[in-house]
Amino acid sequence: MGRYNWFTKQPDWYAHFETALQSLTYDNEAVALREESSAKLFGEHIEASVSRMELFEQCAFRHFSQYGLNLKERDIYRLEAFDIGELFHAVLKDISDVLKRENKTWKTMTEEECRHITGEVTKAVIPKIQRHILESSNHFRYVQYKLTNIMQSVTKTLREQAIQSNFETIDLEVEFGRKSPLQSPVYTLDNGATMSLRGRIDRVDQATTDRGSYMQVVDYKSSEQSLSFTDVLHGISLQMPVYLDIVVNGAKSWMGIEAHTGGMFYFHVHNPVIDLTEADEDTVIAAERFKSYKMNGWLQKDPAVASLMDEEFTDTGASRMVPAKLKKRREF
Numbered sequence: 001m002g003r004y005n006w007f008t009k010q011p012d013w014y015a016h017f018e019t020a021l022q023s024l025t026y027d028n029e030a031v032a033l034r035e036e037s038s039a040k041l042f043g044e045h046i047e048a049s050v051s052r053m054e055l056f057e058q059c060a061f062r063h064f065s066q067y068g069l070n071l072k073e074r075d076i077y078r079l080e081a082f083d084i085g086e087l088f089h090a091v092l093k094d095i096s097d098v099l100k101r102e103n104k105t106w107k108t109m110t111e112e113e114c115r116h117i118t119g120e121v122t123k124a125v126i127p128k129i130q131r132h133i134l135e136s137s138n139h140f141r142y143v144q145y146k147l148t149n150i151m152q153s154v155t156k157t158l159r160e161q162a163i164q165s166n167f168e169t170i171d172l173e174v175e176f177g178r179k180s181p182l183q184s185p186v187y188t189l190d191n192g193a194t195m196s197l198r199g200r201i202d203r204v205d206q207a208t209t210d211r212g213s214y215m216q217v218v219d220y221k222s223s224e225q226s227l228s229f230t231d232v233l234h235g236i237s238l239q240m241p242v243y244l245d246i247v248v249n250g251a252k253s254w255m256g257i258e259a260h261t262g263g264m265f266y267f268h269v270h271n272p273v274i275d276l277t278e279a280d281e282d283t284v285i286a287a288e289r290f291k292s293y294k295m296n297g298w299l300q301k302d303p304a305v306a307s308l309m310d311e312e313f314t315d316t317g318a319s320r321m322v323p324a325k326l327k328k329r330r331e332f
Contacts, residue, residue, distance in 0.1 A: 041068040047197040057235035108161035167205040216262035225266040240264040263299030
């Protein structure tokens with residue numbers, strides 16, 4: 001106590017002493033940035049991705065670190081999940097470009113053509129991933145072989161799904177934002193700044209009927225995903241609803257049509273392991289493999305829309321492609 005009193009009476013030491021004592025009563029509470037600081041860091045207009053909005057809801061400090069301070073992880077020469085996802089997206093986009101050049105669609109190309117095109121496109125994309133890492137050793141050449149098998153299994157299923165659906169793929173890697181024909185609304189934030197969205201939608205499909213055009217968005221994921229209502233409600237899983245909203249409401253300026261809501265789905269890019277017996281026939285194996293690629297997400301509560309997505313739905317009452325089925329009383 002004597003030393004404490006001594007420090008409090010020393011003009012040269014008291015300021016330092018007071019700073020040290022603050023740690024005894026310090027509460028580690030988040031403090032909002034001042035508006036002047038926020039304006040200097042982020043500007044008067046923010047052009048953000050949907051993932052950035054989700055990040056802010058998940059952790060405002062992480063958003064500040066990444067987008068305010070521009071902190072980045074050190075670039076390391078190794079194969080990450082992000083790199084595999086990049087390969088999947090690039091292969092699917094390039095296959096789509098090949099089909100356009102050859103005036104074909106997923107529905108019109110043969111199974112053999114699908115396998116051949118997938119193999120050639122994957123071979124061309126592989127050197128571009130993480131600076132040739134998939135060609136750097138025998139281990140990665142084996143990984144390359146497995147990834148090619150995954151892509152051939154996936155494209156085989158995408159072709160089969162296309163044949164069984166009334167929806168046609170308009171385009172892949174569809175960009176939206178300020179410099180795109182597919183515009184984003186401009187939102188005014190609490191501090192007076194404005195925000196618009198930009199991004200890229202993996203796949204946009206359209207079905208044209210007597211009732212009008214229906215739109216659906218599909219997002220390719222390298223791991224299994226589900227769309228949680230709670231996460232959407234709290235703003236930490238906004239990607240799919242925002243994408244569908246922008247496509248439906250932007251269809252007039254983008255395509256010159258009025259559009260209705262179809263659905264929003266995750267497609268799991270993987271090579272499924274199917275648990276079957278040796279006695280199972282090839283048709284059973286093919287059916288189980290097709291079912292393992294059933295998309296996860298939401299669709300409009302309308303059996304007619306589900307039938308557009310899966311032509312079998314009308315007869316079976318349960319879709320192997322989208323999460324829709326009828327109860328015993330034929331209730332949706």
